[in-house]
Amino acid sequence: xxxxxxxxxxxxxxxxxxxxxxxxxxxxxxxxxxxxxxxxxxxxxxxxxxxxxxxxxxxxxxxxxxxxxxxxxxxxxxxxxxxxxxxxxxxxxxxxxxxxxxxxxxxxxxxxxxxxxxxxxxxxxxxxxxxxxxxxxxxxxxxxxxxxxxxxxxxxxxxxxxxxxxxxxxxxxxxxxxxxxxxxxxxxxxxxxxxxxxxxxxxxxxxxxxxxxxxxxxxxxxxxxxxxxxxxxxxxxxxxxxxxxxxxxxxxxxxxxxxxxxxxxxxxxxxxxxxxxxxxxxxxxxxxxxxxxxxxxxxxxxxxxxxxxxxxxxxxxxxxxxxxxxxxxxxxxxxxxxxxxxxxxxxxxxxxxxxxxxxxxxxx
Numbered sequence: 001x002x003x004x005x006x007x008x009x010x011x012x013x014x015x016x017x018x019x020x021x022x023x024x025x026x027x028x029x030x031x032x033x034x035x036x037x038x039x040x041x042x043x044x045x046x047x048x049x050x051x052x053x054x055x056x057x058x059x060x061x062x063x064x065x066x067x068x069x070x071x072x073x074x075x076x077x078x079x080x081x082x083x084x085x086x087x088x089x090x091x092x093x094x095x096x097x098x099x100x101x102x103x104x105x106x107x108x109x110x111x112x113x114x115x116x117x118x119x120x121x122x123x124x125x126x127x128x129x130x131x132x133x134x135x136x137x138x139x140x141x142x143x144x145x146x147x148x149x150x151x152x153x154x155x156x157x158x159x160x161x162x163x164x165x166x167x168x169x170x171x172x173x174x175x176x177x178x179x180x181x182x183x184x185x186x187x188x189x190x191x192x193x194x195x196x197x198x199x200x201x202x203x204x205x206x207x208x209x210x211x212x213x214x215x216x217x218x219x220x221x222x223x224x225x226x227x228x229x230x231x232x233x234x235x236x237x238x239x240x241x242x243x244x245x246x247x248x249x250x251x252x253x254x255x256x257x258x259x260x261x262x263x264x265x266x267x268x269x270x271x272x273x274x275x276x277x278x279x280x281x282x283x284x285x286x287x288x289x290x291x292x293x294x295x296x297x298x299x300x301x302x303x304x305x306x307x308x309x310x311x312x313x314x315x316x317x318x319x320x321x322x323x324x325x326x327x328x329x330x331x332x333x334x335x336x337x338x339x340x341x342x343x344x345x346x347x348x349x350x351x352x353x354x355x356x357x358x359x360x361x362x363x364x
Contacts, residue, residue, distance in 0.1 A: 001153060013060050014111060014112055015109040015110070015121060015123070015155070015211075016109060016118075017177070017213040018109075018175075018177045018360045019175060020285075020305070021241075021306045021332075022361075023175050024308050025061065025120070025359040025361045026061040027061070027062050027271065027307060027358055027359070028063045028065070028356070029053070029062065029065070029099070029101055029355055030065040030104075030105070030217065031064055031066050031072075031075050032046065033096070034097065034099065037099075037347075037348040038344065038347050038348050039347070044344040045345060045347075045348070047076060048340065048342065048344060048345045050078050050082050051340055052355070052356070053089075054249065054310060054311070056310075057084055057089070058310070059308045060308045061089070062088065062089050062090070063091075063092065064089060064090070065092050065094050066091060067094075067096055068093065072091055076091075092149055094142060094146075096138050096139055097135045097138045098135075098139060100350050100355060101356065102169070102170040102235070102355065102356060103127065103130070103230070104127045105143060105357040106122045106143030106146065106357075107212075107213065108121070108122055108273040108359045108360055109214070118363055119362050119363070120152055120360055121154070122152050122153070122154045123145055123212050123213070125157060125165070125167065126165040126166060126167045128140070130229060130231065130300065131167070131195060131228045149328075153344070155212065159200055161197075162197055162199070166200075169230065170210075170233070171230060171233040171235045171353065172184070172232075172233050172234060172235075176242075177243070178243050179215060180216070181209055181213070181217070182221060182238050182240065182246065183219075183234050184221045184222060184224055184232040184265075185221070185223075185233055186223040186232030187234070188205050188232075189220075190232075191200070194231040204217055219268070219269065219272045219274075219279075220268070221234060222264045222268065224236055224261070224298075225261070225262070226257040226296045227299075228298040229298075235302060235303055235305055235354070236249070237262065237300070239302050241328075243330040244274065245280040245282065245331070246269055247284045247328070248265060248282070248283055249265075249283075249284055249285075249300055250266060251286045256289065258286060262286070265283065269334070282351060284301055284327055285301070285320040287300075287316040287318035288319075290346060292314060299342070299346050299351075301315075301320070301321075301324035302353075303351040304328065305356045305358075306335070306358075308336070309336065311328060311332050312338055312339060312340050312356075313328055313339050314346070314351035315319075315339035315340065315341055317341070321339060323337050
């Protein structure tokens with residue numbers, strides 16, 4: 001499959017990325033198969049995905065991308081043994097390099113021409129594995145395959161400053177569905193390290209977010225957390241939990257590498273004004289550091305996923321697990337907040353939000 005001719009949003013369309021808590025038609029995941037991401041732990045990670053799916057099917061449909069018929073057959077065996085009804089699943093077979101669909105799967109938005117009901121469209125960003133790895137060609141084709149499978153319109157974003165399509169990952173932005181986004185300068189604006197779009201700059205990136213996600217205001221944070229190979233994805237440090245409420249990671253231990261960057265981000269959030277009004281900022285603790293050899297793992301409770309009737313939260317066998325779950329339960333009082341053991345999953349340098357991608361309901 002080859003990448004189609006670049007297209008831009010038509011002038012009569014108004015793309016808007018809904019907040020994650022808006023109604024979903026389905027949650028998409030890609031079944032894990034790359035053992036290099038989880039050395040010696042791939043089998044354990046399969047059962048983490050079983051647990052995520054077991055929970056998600058109580059809330060909405062789950063669309064699963066499998067690399068092969070063999071992977072699908074083995075996975076379905078595990079899922080049915082865990083009590084998952086196959087009728088609640090949609091199974092697709094596409095080649096993939098990795099399973100972090102939040103970043104490789106594009107972004108579902110709602111688009112509407114003047115006077116028309118909104119309908120889903122898939123924004124097909126160019127994916128180059130966070131400008132960090134060489135194996136990404138199959139993942140870059142996933143949004144086109146998903147759009148074809150769902151028979152949805154697809155838009156490939158472009159910018160006048162670039163020679164090719166815009167490079168972007170879903171985990172690098174979080175939105176409130178009302179035109180406001182959170183993002184980090186480290187990920188999207190750094191001039192030297194893991195540069196996705198050389199020459200685009202702050203104003204160019206803000207224009208891209210407005211044109212393709214309906215973002216009219218960006219709250220720029222500084223840096224992400226230690227161990228994050230994406231170089232600063234915001235979904236590990238700060239997330240909207242309501243139109244004007246943000247949960248933000250904090251690390252009180254001054255000896256920890258995360259203390260300074262997270263304190264700076266907290267200050268930026270508290271200083272931010274949206275239409276002259278402050279955000280409500282709710283601190284969320286960080287778990288104690290997790291390591292694999294000399295590699296710090298990016299363990300964070302902020303990598304939660306909001307489904308229609310529940311919130312899945314990564315947990316790490318840590319005393320702060322209970323604290324984080326209680327805070328999130330207060331922030332999402334109409335949803336069941338469920339912890340999912342993610343010590344094995346985070347070995348792949350991501351957890352639940354990184355692994356999931358919401359498809360909004362039509363008109364949502």
